Amino acid sequence: MSEAIKTDVLIIGAGPCGLFAVFELGLLDIKAHLVDILDKIGGQCAELYPEKPIYDIPGIPFVTGQGLTEALMQQIKPFGATFHLNEMVETIEKIGDPGFRVKTDAGQVFECKVVVISAGGGSFQPKRPPVPGIEAYEGSSVFYAVRKMEQFRDKNILIVGGGDSALDWTLNLQPIAKRVTLLHRRDDFRAAPHSVEQMRGLVASGKMDLKIGQVTGLEGDGGVLSAATVKGNELPFFGLTMKLGPVANWGIALENNLVPVETSAFETNVSGIFAIGDINTYPGKLKLILCGFHEGALMAQKAHRYVYPDKRLVFQYTTSSSSLQKKLGVN
Numbered sequence: 001m002s003e004a005i006k007t008d009v010l011i012i013g014a015g016p017c018g019l020f021a022v023f024e025l026g027l028l029d030i031k032a033h034l035v036d037i038l039d040k041i042g043g044q045c046a047e048l049y050p051e052k053p054i055y056d057i058p059g060i061p062f063v064t065g066q067g068l069t070e071a072l073m074q075q076i077k078p079f080g081a082t083f084h085l086n087e088m089v090e091t092i093e094k095i096g097d098p099g100f101r102v103k104t105d106a107g108q109v110f111e112c113k114v115v116v117i118s119a120g121g122g123s124f125q126p127k128r129p130p131v132p133g134i135e136a137y138e139g140s141s142v143f144y145a146v147r148k149m150e151q152f153r154d155k156n157i158l159i160v161g162g163g164d165s166a167l168d169w170t171l172n173l174q175p176i177a178k179r180v181t182l183l184h185r186r187d188d189f190r191a192a193p194h195s196v197e198q199m200r201g202l203v204a205s206g207k208m209d210l211k212i213g214q215v216t217g218l219e220g221d222g223g224v225l226s227a228a229t230v231k232g233n234e235l236p237f238f239g240l241t242m243k244l245g246p247v248a249n250w251g252i253a254l255e256n257n258l259v260p261v262e263t264s265a266f267e268t269n270v271s272g273i274f275a276i277g278d279i280n281t282y283p284g285k286l287k288l289i290l291c292g293f294h295e296g297a298l299m300a301q302k303a304h305r306y307v308y309p310d311k312r313l314v315f316q317y318t319t320s321s322s323s324l325q326k327k328l329g330v331n
């Protein structure tokens with residue numbers, strides 16, 4: 001096991017909310033390390049919809065998932081946070097008041113005053129259907145996420161599912177694919193009615209196909225799929241699901257797989273452990289990036305009390321505070 005890394009704050013999850021927390025903590029001179037299971041930074045934005053536009057980030061009329069991730073990385077650059085990717089936080093142990101020892105599945109140990117859980121919906125897991133031999137095609141002909149739309153240009157694509165992601169990708173890929181077929185168990189969809197209506201319009205005008213059924217088998221050679229037994233030779237696309245993972249074992253209260261928090265600082269039932277972004281729940285909670293940003297700002301104010309118990313915190317604006325501007329490297 002490697003030597004413990006000592007840090008003010010350990011952030012679990014490098015999605016947009018974990019990233020913006022680095023900024024708010026940094027303004028208050030609080031140093032952070034971040035751990036993420038993924039091999040990349042950006043959480044859902046980078047893993048599930050890097051090329052899709054987001055229209056509701058305040059002050060930014062349009063930005064893609066990847067674009068937002070890059071902008072956040074640029075914004076937090078002055079604070080020199082350290083990222084530990086491809087690692088999953090497994091355990092949190094209380095060692096002080098507050099003080100925590102956090103361990104990852106790679107054997108890395110952190111000792112910190114404050115833990116910020118920004119773990120979203122947990123870890124992304126492929127929605128692997130019970131089709132014999134499917135592993136052989138994963139990454140080459142069978143996909144669980146669309147990382148690059150171009151990869152699907154001029155291909156025959158079979159999209160399996162009836163939820164928002166399945167319908168979203170059907171509508172996004174239809175214009176560039178050779179042919180898209182949507183396959184669902186029944187002719188009834190959980191997705192947004194507007195998307196379902198659009199999809200039905202495309203089917204009615206002969207621009208795509210809708211089939212009712214299930215994939216029962218795959219045929220191909222060397223990872224290249226030639227046929228899925230749903231009649232045809234389309235490429236199946238199944239999607240990702242989220243699994244809470246070890247969060248359930250961290251000794252904090254959970255409510256329907258979410259972490260209940262109070263709303264003055266988004267602290268959990270354990271002093272010094274905060275939860276921000278999609279992972280938390282409170283009356284009126286909205287799973288929006290902008291809400292997670294707000295939660296990060298309030299969290300940082302309370303974290304300051306734990307990291308610097310003897311220092312008084314003076315509220316300052318970035319526009320007018322020369323000390324904040326110095327930290328940002330702009331003055």
Ligand SMILES: Cc1cc2nc3c(=O)[nH]c(=O)nc-3n(C[C@H](O)[C@H](O)[C@H](O)COP(=O)(O)OP(=O)(O)OC[C@H]3O[C@@H](n4cnc5c(N)ncnc54)[C@H](O)[C@@H]3O)c2cc1C
Pocket residue numbers: 012013014015016017018035036037038042043044045048049053054055056087088089090118119120121122123124168244245246247276277278279287288289290292
């Ligand atoms: C298709 C789609 C479109 C969307 N469009 C919008 C939109 O237009 N506007 C909007 O505001 N929101 C949108 N959202 C929602 C938005 O993406 C989420 O609200 C946001 O990503 C939540 O950020 P987060 O940082 O809380 O969590 P996430 O982005 O989920 O990141 C959490 C990170 O934590 C990591 N993690 C989990 N468990 C552990 C562990 N034990 N150890 C280490 N790492 C861990 C995960 O790997 C992940 O990278 C959309 C979501 C989807 C799927």
